[in-house]
Amino acid sequence: MSNCIIAPSILSANFAKLGEEVDAVIAAGADWVHFDVMDNHYVPNLTIGPLVCEALRKHGVTAPIDVHLMVKPVDRIIPDFAAAGASLISFHPEASEHVHRTVQLIKAQGCQAGLVLNPATPVEVLDYVLPELDLVLLMSVNPGFGGQAFIPSALDKLKRVRERIDTLGKPIRLEIDGGVKADNIGAIAAAGADTFVAGSAIFNAPDYRDVITRMRAEVAAAAKR
Numbered sequence: 001m002s003n004c005i006i007a008p009s010i011l012s013a014n015f016a017k018l019g020e021e022v023d024a025v026i027a028a029g030a031d032w033v034h035f036d037v038m039d040n041h042y043v044p045n046l047t048i049g050p051l052v053c054e055a056l057r058k059h060g061v062t063a064p065i066d067v068h069l070m071v072k073p074v075d076r077i078i079p080d081f082a083a084a085g086a087s088l089i090s091f092h093p094e095a096s097e098h099v100h101r102t103v104q105l106i107k108a109q110g111c112q113a114g115l116v117l118n119p120a121t122p123v124e125v126l127d128y129v130l131p132e133l134d135l136v137l138l139m140s141v142n143p144g145f146g147g148q149a150f151i152p153s154a155l156d157k158l159k160r161v162r163e164r165i166d167t168l169g170k171p172i173r174l175e176i177d178g179g180v181k182a183d184n185i186g187a188i189a190a191a192g193a194d195t196f197v198a199g200s201a202i203f204n205a206p207d208y209r210d211v212i213t214r215m216r217a218e219v220a221a222a223a224k225r
């Protein structure tokens with residue numbers, strides 16, 4: 001299914017050999033690299049910054065790098081990520097003083113812009129800003145850690161956001177992040193997601209190609225039902 005984007009979250013990769021890990025998932029059929037940035041302030045964990053994004057580009061990664069900023073305040077780090085080779089930059093409305101301005105800032109830096117909704121963030125936060133976005137990212141876990149269980153209410157939320165995107169008629173991607181596995185991705189796709197972040201399900205699997213292929217097959221099967 002050409003519309004289906006699989007974006008492995010490198011949060012679950014082996015950081016001691018990150019370049020090889022990214023090469024391996026792309027060679028195994030992944031589309032994007034999902035790059036989780038945590039600041040030990042907005043979320044209770046600390047991960048990686050623009051230097052690592054730049055290092056992946058220098059290593060030769062050409063796939064889109066999908067940067068998820070769990071950082072507050074968010075604006076001042078955006079130019080650094082754009083310069084480091086980010087393709088898409090998504091942020092949380094709770095981490096920005098002026099959501100519309102942050103979207104404009106991301107676009108002015110030449111990147112695509114996404115807004116991230118936490119499990120308890122209402123879809124109404126998309127009012128007035130949805131037409132400006134390239135991507136909506138729904139969190140199906142509370143942000144901060146990989147390996148958590150999918151929160152089922154995300155399915156209803158996906159349907160509601162899908163309806164809004166379809167009504168608008170713009171090519172805005174609907175991404176889901178948290179607890180995505182081969183055995184629930186079909187239901188997630190049926191609820192309206194077209195872009196799937198998966199960390200532990202891919203990087204903890206013995207064969208990356210096998211799990212990515214199974215995920216794609218589940219998404220394609222859901223589209224036929």
Ligand SMILES: O=C(CO)[C@H](O)[C@H](O)COP(=O)(O)O
Binds near residue numbers: 144
């Ligand atoms: O943003 C994240 C956590 O804040 C991760 O991308 C997400 O949790 C993916 O990990 P997993 O697929 O193991 O749930």
